[in-house]
Amino acid sequence: MALSKKTLIHMYETMNRIRLFEQKLQEFFAAGEIPGFVHLYLGEEAVATGACSALTDADMITSTHRGHGHLLAKGGDLKLMMAEIFGRSTGYCKGKGGSMHIADLDLGILGANGIVGGGGPLAVGAALAAKYKKSKEVALCFFGDGASNQGTTQESLNMASAWKLPLVFVNENNGYGISCPQCKSMAVVDIADRAAAYDMPGVVVDGNDVLAVYEAVTEAVKRARKGEGPSLIECKTYRWRGHFEGDACTYRCTEELEEWMAKDPIPRFEAKLLESKTLSRKEADKIKERIAGDIDDAVNFAKESPMPLTPALMDDVYA
Amino acid sequence: MSEKTYLQALNEALRQEMERDENVFILGEDVGRFGGCFGVTQGLFDQFGEERVMDTPITESAIVGAASGAAAAGLRPVAELMFVDFIGVAMDQLFNQAAKMRFMFGGKATVPMTLRMPQGAGIGAAAQHSQSLESWFMNIPGLKVVIPSTPRDAKGLLVSAIRDDNPVVFLEHKLLYGVSGEVPDESYSIELGKGEIKREGTDVTIVATSQMVYSALEAAEKLKADGIEAEVVDPRCLQPLDKDIILDSVKKTHALVVAHEAVQYSGPGAEIAAMAAEEALDYLDAPVKRVGAPFCPVPFSPPLEQFYIPGADNIVEAVKSIR
Ligand SMILES: Cc1ncc(C[n+]2csc(CCOP(=O)(O)OP(=O)(O)O)c2C)c(N)n1
Numbered sequence: 001m002a003l004s005k006k007t008l009i010h011m012y013e014t015m016n017r018i019r020l021f022e023q024k025l026q027e028f029f030a031a032g033e034i035p036g037f038v039h040l041y042l043g044e045e046a047v048a049t050g051a052c053s054a055l056t057d058a059d060m061i062t063s064t065h066r067g068h069g070h071l072l073a074k075g076g077d078l079k080l081m082m083a084e085i086f087g088r089s090t091g092y093c094k095g096k097g098g099s100m101h102i103a104d105l106d107l108g109i110l111g112a113n114g115i116v117g118g119g120g121p122l123a124v125g126a127a128l129a130a131k132y133k134k135s136k137e138v139a140l141c142f143f144g145d146g147a148s149n150q151g152t153t154q155e156s157l158n159m160a161s162a163w164k165l166p167l168v169f170v171n172e173n174n175g176y177g178i179s180c181p182q183c184k185s186m187a188v189v190d191i192a193d194r195a196a197a198y199d200m201p202g203v204v205v206d207g208n209d210v211l212a213v214y215e216a217v218t219e220a221v222k223r224a225r226k227g228e229g230p231s232l233i234e235c236k237t238y239r240w241r242g243h244f245e246g247d248a249c250t251y252r253c254t255e256e257l258e259e260w261m262a263k264d265p266i267p268r269f270e271a272k273l274l275e276s277k278t279l280s281r282k283e284a285d286k287i288k289e290r291i292a293g294d295i296d297d298a299v300n301f302a303k304e305s306p307m308p309l310t311p312a313l314m315d316d317v318y319a
Numbered sequence: 320m321s322e323k324t325y326l327q328a329l330n331e332a333l334r335q336e337m338e339r340d341e342n343v344f345i346l347g348e349d350v351g352r353f354g355g356c357f358g359v360t361q362g363l364f365d366q367f368g369e370e371r372v373m374d375t376p377i378t379e380s381a382i383v384g385a386a387s388g389a390a391a392a393g394l395r396p397v398a399e400l401m402f403v404d405f406i407g408v409a410m411d412q413l414f415n416q417a418a419k420m421r422f423m424f425g426g427k428a429t430v431p432m433t434l435r436m437p438q439g440a441g442i443g444a445a446a447q448h449s450q451s452l453e454s455w456f457m458n459i460p461g462l463k464v465v466i467p468s469t470p471r472d473a474k475g476l477l478v479s480a481i482r483d484d485n486p487v488v489f490l491e492h493k494l495l496y497g498v499s500g501e502v503p504d505e506s507y508s509i510e511l512g513k514g515e516i517k518r519e520g521t522d523v524t525i526v527a528t529s530q531m532v533y534s535a536l537e538a539a540e541k542l543k544a545d546g547i548e549a550e551v552v553d554p555r556c557l558q559p560l561d562k563d564i565i566l567d568s569v570k571k572t573h574a575l576v577v578a579h580e581a582v583q584y585s586g587p588g589a590e591i592a593a594m595a596a597e598e599a600l601d602y603l604d605a606p607v608k609r610v611g612a613p614f615c616p617v618p619f620s621p622p623l624e625q626f627y628i629p630g631a632d633n634i635v636e637a638v639k640s641i642r
Contacts, residue, residue: 100447101447149377150408179351310622310623313615317616
């Protein structure tokens with residue numbers, strides 16, 4: 001697939017933005033400055049980036065508890081995200097949602113989600129709305145290997161297929177649901193196999209290869225836009241950190257982690273771009289520098305923003 | 320007797336019941352080697368193995384349903400949901416299946432299943448991980464609802480829940496896991512439906528559950544400075560409810576405040592206040608007051624969350640408005 005330089009550089013930027021954003025969160029969580037839970041996406045950047053690069057702003061996504069990467073890849077604002085995660089009134093959800101509930105309907109982000117498997121039915125609804133309005137938009141549902149076992153996910157696959165909805169299911173198979181390895185939670189090796197039960201295409205891709213993800217999702221999006229129904233794309237990847245920050249992560253071995261860290265999707269993609277002369281080393285450094293600056297700005301914005309005031313508590317319960 | 324945390328007390332109850340009865344087993348997400356989301360099942364996997372401490376897929380419907388089915392088939396499962404909020408996924412299995420089986424089948428089925436679920440706000444976990452949902456379960460005939468506040472109660476009540484022949488919803492508060500107190504080392508049980516007076520008093524009855532028991536005790540100390548002696552009653556179970564302990568206390572103090580962390584509107588306080596109005600009106604010198612959470616989802620940001628959670632000051636205020 002011949003991609004424009006602009007698209008490739010955009011992907012490179014997105015992956016780095018996710019990486020640096022998350023590393024910053026890791027730092028601040030350790031320093032006790034972020035309340036609640038933080039689930040980092042480190043190591044999985046190629047999935048969100050590849051998948052969202054195949055979408056337009058008008059297409060909708062549903063995200064998960066591990067949502068920062070999805071949100072950023074869909075165009076989420078660094079400052080508004082950072083402020084939300086810090087619990088400030090200037091954040092995406094006015095400090096009421098936090099890391100697990102960030103949404104931006106204008107960017108087609110139907111929300112991160114604290115409920116595993118909660119996104120599938122919502123994505124069905126978004127796809128249904130697109131079909132109903134004949135808008136040619138698609139919906140994309142990110143879900144984990146753990147979430148693939150929820151009834152809601154299976155119900156969504158079935159309904160989307162039966163109704164031929166413009167929906168792309170993107171499974172992020174990072175091998176674990178908290179401490180539970182995939183082999184203990186399901187008998188199949190490839191989650192993509194489950195697509196057969198619903199008579200939709202199911203493909204396995206290398207989730208650490210941003211272009212492979214992009215190509216597979218692009219294909220599925222095309223199919224969806226043509227009215228041919230949903231697809232299931234399984235991206236094999238790995239999370240570098242514990243399930244949440246603070247998880248001692250004693251349930252998996254360091255060899256496994258090291259093996260996957262060696263497959264870091266960012267240097268891999270960078271090497272390709274350098275080799276094809278799409279990007280020079282100097283440009284690459286500049287991009288990273290700029291992103292680091294943007295993230296520092298976001299942190300400053302968050303820290304300088306006020307905490308929400310208590311009278312705001314009862315706002316937004318009803319429309 | 321030794322000092323134990325609420326978490327250790329629960330763990331000990333599970334261990335001792337599993338040692339006593341081989342039909343008792345545990346199932347839930349990450350309950351095995353990981354030891355449970357908050358650590359309640361720690362060490363049990365090593366002692367009892369994976370046949371009796373079973374990690375499940377992330378499938379709450381199947382967890383609650385499988386526990387109910389296994390219970391109806393003769394075992395005594397103790398299922399864990401990581402957060403009470405996830406019961407939404409499994410509600411049909413709990414309220415249409417587990418709770419109704421015995422009645423619908425004319426008494427032929429027995430469902431001795433215990434469902435442990437942590438609830439409550441206070442750790443910045445936001446709206447989908449912080450709710451207090453006891454009033455949902457209280458409204459379903461066929462379920463028992465246990466909500467312990469102290470380590471001692473937690474152990475004795477969990478033992479009773481496991482031995483009970485009904486589906487029991489066992490609600491732990493995540494902020495209580497670290498609270499410690501004296502707990503007998505040997506196995507013992509506390510009858511379901513028997514409350515306890517946590518502090519004697521003569522001027523007002525404060526009925527409080529779970530984490531709010533501590534707020535009520537704190538409020539009682541503050542009120543003492545103003546010459547008001549509050550009696551703090553912990554019903555410990557909401558179904559069956561120890562009506563007598565509440566009514567007897569009201570007959571003594573002539574005033575009632577009910578405090579819980581669940582949303583005040585249609586919360587457990589509504590039931591308790593109505594019960595007092597129906598059965599002890601003549602003894603009441605003042606309207607019954609309720610203290611509960613505001614009618615909104617639990618917010619994320621710390622200052623909002625702290626404001627949201629009812630505390631000792633709210634109880635003091637409620638008492639002073641009637642005393
Ligand atoms: C309904 C529900 N059950 C359980 C949880 C607790 N929980 C949060 S994330 C998680 C694991 C999810 O695994 P997976 O879907 O593979 O996503 P990953 O964390 O690997 O990205 C669990 C069990 C939850 N949030 N919601």
